[in-house]
Amino acid sequence: MKENINPTIIVIFGGTGDLNSRKLGPALYNLYLEGFMPEKFELIGTARSNLTDANYCDFLEDGIKNFSRKGKALKKDWQKFTKHVSYTPADIKDPESLITLKNKIEKIQEEFGPDTQVIYYLAVAPKFFSAIADSLHKYGLAGDKDHTRIVIEKPFGHDLESAQELNQMLKQHFRERQIYRIDHYLGKEAVQNIMAFRFANSLFEPLWNRNYIEHVQISVSESIGVEDRGGYYDGAGALRDMIQNHLLQLLCIIAMEPPTSFDANEIRDRKVDALKSIRKFTNDSVRKNAVRGQYTDGWINGVEVPGYRSEKDVNPESNTETYAAIKFNIDNWRWQGVPFYLRTGKRMQQSSSIITIQFKDVPHQIFQNESVETWQQNRLIISIQPEMSIRLQVQAKRPGLKMVLNPVDMIFDYKGAKHTDTPEAYETLLLDVMTGDQTLFMRVDQVEYAWELLMPILNHWENKTSISFPNYTSGSWGPEEAEALIAKNGFFWYSLPIKHKD
Numbered sequence: 028m029k030e031n032i033n034p035t036i037i038v039i040f041g042g043t044g045d046l047n048s049r050k051l052g053p054a055l056y057n058l059y060l061e062g063f064m065p066e067k068f069e070l071i072g073t074a075r076s077n078l079t080d081a082n083y084c085d086f087l088e089d090g091i092k093n094f095s096r097k098g099k100a101l102k103k104d105w106q107k108f109t110k111h112v113s114y115t116p117a118d119i120k121d122p123e124s125l126i127t128l129k130n131k132i133e134k135i136q137e138e139f140g141p142d143t144q145v146i147y148y149l150a151v152a153p154k155f156f157s158a159i160a161d162s163l164h165k166y167g168l169a170g171d172k173d174h175t176r177i178v179i180e181k182p183f184g185h186d187l188e189s190a191q192e193l194n195q196m197l198k199q200h201f202r203e204r205q206i207y208r209i210d211h212y213l214g215k216e217a218v219q220n221i222m223a224f225r226f227a228n229s230l231f232e233p234l235w236n237r238n239y240i241e242h243v244q245i246s247v248s249e250s251i252g253v254e255d256r257g258g259y260y261d262g263a264g265a266l267r268d269m270i271q272n273h274l275l276q277l278l279c280i281i282a283m284e285p286p287t288s289f290d291a292n293e294i295r296d297r298k299v300d301a302l303k304s305i306r307k308f309t310n311d312s313v314r315k316n317a318v319r320g321q322y323t324d325g326w327i328n329g330v331e332v333p334g335y336r337s338e339k340d341v342n343p344e345s346n347t348e349t350y351a352a353i354k355f356n357i358d359n360w361r362w363q364g365v366p367f368y369l370r371t372g373k374r375m376q377q378s379s380s381i382i383t384i385q386f387k388d389v390p391h392q393i394f395q396n397e398s399v400e401t402w403q404q405n406r407l408i409i410s411i412q413p414e415m416s417i418r419l420q421v422q423a424k425r426p427g428l429k430m431v432l433n434p435v436d437m438i439f440d441y442k443g444a445k446h447t448d449t450p451e452a453y454e455t456l457l458l459d460v461m462t463g464d465q466t467l468f469m470r471v472d473q474v475e476y477a478w479e480l481l482m483p484i485l486n487h488w489e490n491k492t493s494i495s496f497p498n499y500t501s502g503s504w505g506p507e508e509a510e511a512l513i514a515k516n517g518f519f520w521y522s523l524p525i526k527h528k529d
């Protein structure tokens with residue numbers, strides 16, 4: 028279905044950067060190929076590098092070749108697309124150099140007509156956000172509340188205080204409905220499907236509470252290390268990089284109350300309610316419920332990999348965590364007594380993002396031991412990546428003359444959806460920015476509540492320097508303490524079996 032989108036100018040600050048090359052360029056090109064871009068659109072890249080329009084198109088084409096789900100661009104399509112692409116050099120630190128950009132935007136606006144919307148995508152380090160917002164204001168480019176949007180990337184601050192400062196700064200020049208804070212997990216196909224699964228079916232709602240659910244696990248493991256982002260990551264760590272945003276957002280989607288409509292603010296209100304219901308941490312509960320780790324060298328898929336402290340741009344004595352596992356309690360009627368375990372880490376055995384909902388055991392066991400080969404409480408496993416599936420694990424009788432029970436999986440595996448057919452998160456999110464739909468974007472209060480919740484953990488970890496890092500081997504499932512954390516309640520971290528290629 029083609030959306031009815033106003034003529035659009037997209038200005039990408041940080042146009043020569045990694046994010047644009049890997050994600051934004053390929054996403055915009057795919058939207059174009061699939062007919063989602065408006066008839067009139069212009070994509071303007073800007074950064075300090077002195078590139079021509081042609082150089083810039085080559086830069087984007089390279090990114091598409093290397094990172095697009097559809098692979099290399101075909102010549103005839105690419106030639107048409109690049110008619111909409113240009114580049115203007117400018118240095119954010121020098122507001123005068125932004126005048127050329129301003130003049131260009133105004134000229135295109137005139138050509139496209141009065142309904143033209145302008146989207147400013149800030150794909151630059153957060154230290155530049157304020158200067159860009161001020162310049163846009165100074166040149167009268169931020170003022171049109173209905174036709175101007177600004178997109179910002181995480182990190183949304185380094186802690187609660189800096190997040191509040193950032194939000195205050197943005198508020199000076201933009202209304203909340205103009206601000207799109209990207210959490211790319213929310214754009215993932217399988218994450219959006221959780222909303223459909225929960226709220227478009229009546230089957231699960233009666234079970235979706237403390238009466239039937241024993242515990243929930245949200246696990247995002249990565250086998251990659253920090254790659255080229257050591258400089259950023261060493262000042263952040265797993266809690267800030269992943270839990271504050273992606274994992275807490277997943278928790279919200281599982282824990283939220285049913286919204287009354289699919290309206291962006293209604294959904295975000297319900298998510299904020301969920302965040303507010305999470306029990307606050309104290310120093311004592313941090314000690315009991317939060318585990319951190321840092322990887323040492325090891326082997327992943329037969330390749331030897333360095334320890335975190337030997338990674339590029341990382342302090343050789345760094346105490347930054349590359350792994351975090353936390354038990355959250357939610358104090359409300361639905362979830363009282365149901366622990367939510369969240370874990371994430373780099374250089375782990377598998378790259379996999381899954382949510383496991385474990386149901387309570389049957390109230391009375393009628394099957395004798397000899398009938399039960401393996402007993403497994405019912406589980407619902409929502410796999411976000413690499414496999415996109417929803418599995419319901421139930422006990423069933425093995426075919427044969429005897430009553431022998433084994434767990435089996437009922438699997439919904441997006442059959443027919445080839446990897447290349449599924450839109451990337453950034454495609455969904457960029458289209459939403461163009462159509463003005465904020466449902467999948469972080470509202471100011473979501474960001475601040477998430478920081479508020481994690482501050483006691485961050486403070487406790489920062490003050491307690493006696494941690495003995497590194498404490499888990501690359502290629503493992505993280506530190507032993509994380510196994511102990513979940514084992515205290517008699518559970519264990521669940522992972523999907525690795526699929527071997529035939």
Ligand SMILES: NC(=O)C1=CN([C@@H]2O[C@H](COP(=O)(O)OP(=O)(O)OC[C@H]3O[C@@H](n4cnc5c(N)ncnc54)[C@H](OP(=O)(O)O)[C@@H]3O)[C@@H](O)[C@H]2O)C=CC1
Nearest residue numbers: 041042043044045046074075076118119150151152180181
């Ligand atoms: N890369 C990724 O996968 C992800 C990135 N992000 C976030 O996106 C943002 C961008 O990240 P990323 O693309 O990796 O960063 P890069 O370092 O690759 O790119 C930074 C960009 O900023 C430009 N730039 C730097 N200084 C100036 C200046 N004074 N004036 C104008 N432009 C300038 C650079 O171009 P030039 O040198 O030509 O000026 C470059 O285009 C960050 O906030 C990051 O946290 C978030 C999630 C994932």
Ligand SMILES: O=C1O[C@H](COP(=O)(O)O)[C@@H](O)[C@H](O)[C@H]1O
Nearest residue numbers: 181211212249268269273380412
């Ligand atoms: O935001 C981030 O996400 C990636 C993981 O994203 P995925 O889509 O590959 O699961 C993570 O590697 C990175 O450190 C973090 O900043």
